[in-house]
Every structure is written in C-alpha cells, then in structure tokens.
Amino acid sequence: MAEIVVGVDNPGVPVTSPFIIVLTAAEEAVLTARARSGRTEHRDRLRARIVLAAAAGATNAAIAVELRVCVDTARRWRRQFATERLDGLADRPRTGRPRRFTAVQSAAITALACTLPAETGIPLSRWSSTELATEAVTRGIAETISASTVRRALTRAVIKPWQHRSWIFPRDPNFETKAARVLDLYARTWNGAPLGPDDYVISADEKSQLQALRRRHPGRPAGPGRTRQVEFEYRRGGTLAYFAAYDIHHARVMGTIAPKTGIEPFTDLVTHVMSCEPYASARRVFWVVDNGSSHAGQASIDRMNTTWPSATLVHLPIHASWLNQVEIYFSILQRKAISPVDFADLDALAERILAFQDRYNRAATPFDWTFTRRDLRALLDRIGPPEQPSTLTTAA
Structure with a gap:
C-alpha cells in the first residue's frame, strides 16, 4: 500500500508516497537470500529487509520501528530501489581523502626499492620500509x-623487489630430454x-647423514594451553644412511641401512630388490636415480647392466631430484618417524626407519x-634461458 505521511505545509493533510515497491520473482529471490544469509554484509542484509518490508506494504515509519533504524534510512533505500532497482542498493563510489603523495613520488619510491642498497654505498643487503622512508626524504623524493x-x-x-627466493637454473643441455x-x-x-604388466619402475636414492641425536633431558608432552616441548641440547650418537627403492606404480x-653412502651400499640395495619377487x-x-656419487655416470649404468641384465638405470638431469618420487617418501619419513630427533x-x-617402512607399505x-x-615444457618456457652477464669491450 502507499505510504501516508503528514504534509508540512498543510498539517493533517495526508500525502501519498510515490515509491510503491513491486518486486519481480528474480528480485524477490535475490533480496530474500541477502536478508537470510549469515555471510551477507550487515548493511546489505538491512537494505534487503527494508525493501522486502516496503514491498509487503509497510510504511517507512513501521519499517524504522521494526528494524530499529531512522525513518530517513528506510525512506532512502525505498526510494533508491524504486528508481534503480537492485543496483540502487549498492554504495556510491567515494572520493576519499585526497592523496598526499603523487604518482611520480610513488614511482620514485618503488624505483628506489628496486635498487640494491649496496649499489648506492649503503651497507645493507635489502631495504626495510623504515630505511626506504628515510632514504626517500634524504634524496628529496618527499619532504616527509x-x-x-x-x-x-x-x-x-x-x-616486489624485497621478496626473494633461491633457485637453480637447469644447466644440463639435455635437461628436457632426460626429464x-x-x-x-x-x-x-x-x-x-x-x-607391460611385468615391467616395473623403481625410484631410488639415499637419505644420508641421519643423526642419532639424544636429548639431554626428556621432553614434555602437550597439555592444556601448552605445546609439546623438546629439549634443545642433545648428545650426538653418530650418523647412518638409509637407501630406499620405491616402486612407484605399486x-x-x-x-637398507648402511654406515655411509657409496657405491657398495647402493649395490646392496639393488641386490636386495632384484633378488626378490616380482623383480627377480x-x-x-x-x-630412476639422480646424479649422486653412489650411482653416477656411465660406469653405474654398466655395473647395473652387467650384474642385472633386466635392470635399466635411468639418470635424471642434474638438479632434478624434485622429479624423483622417492624424495616424497623421504619427506613423509622425516616428518612422521624421525622429527623431532631423539x-x-x-x-x-x-629400527625406527625400518619399522616405519613396514607400516607404510601396509x-x-x-x-x-x-x-x-606438457607441464615440463611450460615450466622451461616460463623460466627461459639464463641471463648472460654483459661484457664490455674496449677498442685497441
């Protein structure tokens, strides 16, 4: 129904509001969803409820009382919906506070951040925001x-030049082919x-320098409001190497466990695997192996072929251990069975390593x-060739 208000110029004379709300089915569905959703912003939920109440015939005064808002708020969103529909319930763009720093100043600060401090004679490896602010004032980029x-x-x-991460560029000229x-x-x-069904793929490597560290004092278990505590000091009990072969499809x-890495312990691992079924x-x-010293070069391929004619040693390119699936298993072993070391x-x-291996296999x-x-090709395209340092030539 139309809203009846008291005229200001003619007290006691009712005036009918022109903003009568009639919703389409789609509009009603959208507004109802906004009004009922707990994830909707409070302001959007309130505006939807105002329009729904207006469509049901409530006056602005009644809406204000029901929703605990002022009458002007109810009147405003009724009017904006009537004239602009759902778009009228959105906030208007705001100009905000005028910028104190120009685009040129912001660009100059960004350019300064892209410059290594050492290149300007400042003994820092990278800038902090405080040091950049000080340097910007020193250089006259901004007064303050x-x-x-x-x-x-x-x-x-x-x-974002202050962020960095380490990486190694694939230097093997046949990286893509080998990978x-x-x-x-x-x-x-x-x-x-x-x-075929009687072909197998083994991913093999060694996890070296595993230390038997013994904590000087027992750890404390977790409790209410307290995380588990592990003693900082420890005694060294020596190191060992764990050689593992992972059948990736099964x-x-x-x-096997060995005192250290080397050709002999890797040969023992191969014998251990190739002597049992179904590999025998x-x-x-x-x-599949990397280029570690235990199984590097053509000599390792020749040893494998001579001892086990059915076995083929396939080397990954240099710096591509991340393509060796056994490394994933090593990560699981470290997190679940070894760390924190005690x-x-x-x-x-x-004993812990081999017991976890049996548990994992079950x-x-x-x-x-x-x-x-395809992913490999996309990665190499994204990396691109390494940048070559510029060379200066002088005329004789």
Missing part, C-alpha cells in the same frame, strides 16, 4: 613520509611404447603424480 606509507605504496606495486623420459616412465611408457618401499623374474626393471643410539634410529597407495611432459 612514514614507513607505513612506504609499505602501502609498495604493496600496490606490481614488482621427459622419466616422466614417460611414470606414465608407464618407454621409448614411445607402453610398459607403492612399495624397500630399504620381471621382464624389465627401470631404476634416539638412544644408531640402532634405535635404524596401507600405501601410489602418489598422485600429475606433472607431465
């Missing part, structure tokens, strides 16, 4: 500027032909490996 203003300006910048054939094996393909781990009678067993001696450490499933040749 706070560290928080610098932080906001740099947060909006596309380039791709390993990815093919993971997809059960070799030289363009699918692997999620089976086979491992398999047609082919592919061993073992009485090397025997206790070895319930393991193959890793959901999704990195393919």
